[in-house]
Amino acid sequence: MLNEVAVLQNYLVIGAVLFAVGLIGFIVRRNMIVMFLCAEMMLQGVSVTLVAFGRYHNNWGGQMLVLFIITVAACEAGIALALILMLFKKSGKLDIAFWQDMREAGQPPFVDRAIPEERAEERVWPRLTPAGIEPQVDEVEKEERLHRSRV
Amino acid sequence: MNWFGDVKTVCLLAAIVTGALGIWLLLPRGNRRGQIAGTLLAAVSLGLLMSLLPMMGAWVSQVLFWILAIATAVAAVATISMRSPVYSAIWFGLTLLTTAGLFLLQGAQFLGVATIVVYAGAILVTFLFVLMLAQPQGHEYYDRISWGTLPTAFAALAGVLIVGGLTYMLTNLDATAVNESIASAAVHQGDGEIFADQHMAKLGGELFSRHLISVEVAGTLLLVALVGAVAIVIQGKEPRASTAALRGGGPSDA
Numbered sequence: 001m002l003n004e005v006a007v008l009q010n011y012l013v014i015g016a017v018l019f020a021v022g023l024i025g026f027i028v029r030r031n032m033i034v035m036f037l038c039a040e041m042m043l044q045g046v047s048v049t050l051v052a053f054g055r056y057h058n059n060w061g062g063q064m065l066v067l068f069i070i071t072v073a074a075c076e077a078g079i080a081l082a083l084i085l086m087l088f089k090k091s092g093k094l095d096i097a098f099w100q101d102m103r104e105a106g107q108p109p110f111v112d113r114a115i116p117e118e119r120a121e122e123r124v125w126p127r128l129t130p131a132g133i134e135p136q137v138d139e140v141e142k143e144e145r146l147h148r149s150r151v
Numbered sequence: 152m153n154w155f156g157d158v159k160t161v162c163l164l165a166a167i168v169t170g171a172l173g174i175w176l177l178l179p180r181g182n183r184r185g186q187i188a189g190t191l192l193a194a195v196s197l198g199l200l201m202s203l204l205p206m207m208g209a210w211v212s213q214v215l216f217w218i219l220a221i222a223t224a225v226a227a228v229a230t231i232s233m234r235s236p237v238y239s240a241i242w243f244g245l246t247l248l249t250t251a252g253l254f255l256l257q258g259a260q261f262l263g264v265a266t267i268v269v270y271a272g273a274i275l276v277t278f279l280f281v282l283m284l285a286q287p288q289g290h291e292y293y294d295r296i297s298w299g300t301l302p303t304a305f306a307a308l309a310g311v312l313i314v315g316g317l318t319y320m321l322t323n324l325d326a327t328a329v330n331e332s333i334a335s336a337a338v339h340q341g342d343g344e345i346f347a348d349q350h351m352a353k354l355g356g357e358l359f360s361r362h363l364i365s366v367e368v369a370g371t372l373l374l375v376a377l378v379g380a381v382a383i384v385i386q387g388k389e390p391r392a393s394t395a396a397l398r399g400g401g402p403s404d405a
Contacts, residue, residue, distance in 0.1 A: 025231030075376035
């Protein structure tokens, strides 16, 4: 037999962890897309909390709210996408600090103290496993492919 | 009893300190020193936090919860600490999958599937697409330094304190009093509503009866967001010649 209060406490804490980590990321990161992902993570934390409460009270209220959260998150994603694309077109980068001209009058600007050089070993890309063997193409087929209709 | 409470408080304080330090070491601050130490400290903090939580009573639920909760926390911290935003997005996808698993355990099957389809399937992929469009080479300088050392430390401390405070409050609840007040509510609601058969039928019935107006409002909101996104993107674009001719040939103010 499950102890329902303990279940609720466990899920509330993991929801709080998701929310807090998203909050930290939203404050700390400067890439606009990562900031958006962190906002979505905060929404996920709230969703976990609501579903846990819905299970505890044994009614559908929590799940209904999460359903509408997903709807609003989809709207938010569309708008954020359009905004980020517009800002990227104007500034050429995804850096949110580029837009600090919009800060309150009289505030000192944020200046990066030192920009560290990127080291060669940090340029790591995911490696895809090769899928199958590359087929052997002889000269005749190569010639034929050149003249083949492209439709 | 009092001694046990003291041990729990010390555990919680240790979890807060190690968690804040670990997350601070993991976040991008300009150099990569201390990342292994940060990983270890964050893991210790997560373990301490998990040890503070009460047992659920059934070992299957408990073990499943531990696996999913630890995977969720690890993926969430990895999302905010990855230097390359592509890796961040992929770790966030893992967070979404484990959250969907938590939903399934909690009797929210439809929401679990909807999370995977809508979040991981649509939103995340669209954002990966924009990321590849805007920043195909990755590794920009602003992903390596963020806002500097001190603001990062304060942000990490603030976030960890939220979790710590909530855990302190929750684990000190008087469980019996809460149980009694809720038991009457559960009887009133009808026993086994969430875990009964015909999950989708009941969910849909609730959605389209009690929350019908909310459904209408949500639909309107989606339409407004669609129009808004299009309006934002076409801002600043030159009107086409045919449009200008229709308006009388004058220069447009768009």
